[in-house]
Amino acid sequence: MFKKQFQLAAIAILAVMLVMSGCGKSTDNNANNNGGSNNAGTNAGGAAGTKxxxxxxxxxxxxxxxxxxxxxxxxxxxxxxTSGNHGLEIPDLKINIKDGETAKFTVDKAGTYEFVCSIMCGTGHADMKGKITVS
Structure with missing residues (x-):
């Protein structure tokens, strides 16, 4: 009886640890942080460059x-x-990256490209979206 209770407790603990590992904070320290500005890609000079x-x-x-x-x-x-597990997908550019990944691409056509969270992350998942405007 004790052995069976011990096994069940061990399985329950492992299950909780597995679930919690997907909810932890990322510790990736990426040097390409632009300080969180909403116009990170803006180039005041108007010329093409690397962003x-x-x-x-x-x-x-x-x-x-x-x-x-x-x-x-x-x-x-x-x-x-910075919290949770998320991905970033730009469907029209066929880009899909996960935490810590970098996509390198060149925008060759003007337009608006929407991006979304590509990993189901909970109740607010549908609100995780933005746009890239290329002019």
Missing amino acids: DITVNAENWKFDQTDIKLNVGDTVNLTLKN
């Missing part, structure tokens, strides 16, 4: 929801989770 953009994700929002770029910009887009 290092870090989007921080937490439950249930991105710190940047309106990124501005110029046609021809090369972008290093990094996702950093």
Whole structure:
């Protein structure tokens, strides 16, 4: 009887630990942080260039929801989770990154590209979205 109770307790503890491991805070320290400004991709000069953009994700929002770029910009887009487990997908550009990953791409066409959280993260998941405007 004691052995069976011990086994059940051990299984329950392992299950709780497994669930909690997906809810922890990321400790990735990415050097490409732009301070959380909402216009991280803005280039005041109007010329194409390289943009290092870090989007921080937490439950249930991105710190940047309106990124501005110029046609021809090369972008290093990094996702950093500050709470929860999130991904960042830009469907029209076929980009999908997870915590700590960087996507490098060049925007060659003007337009508005929506991005969303690509990992189901809870009740506020549908609100995790933003846009990239390329002019």
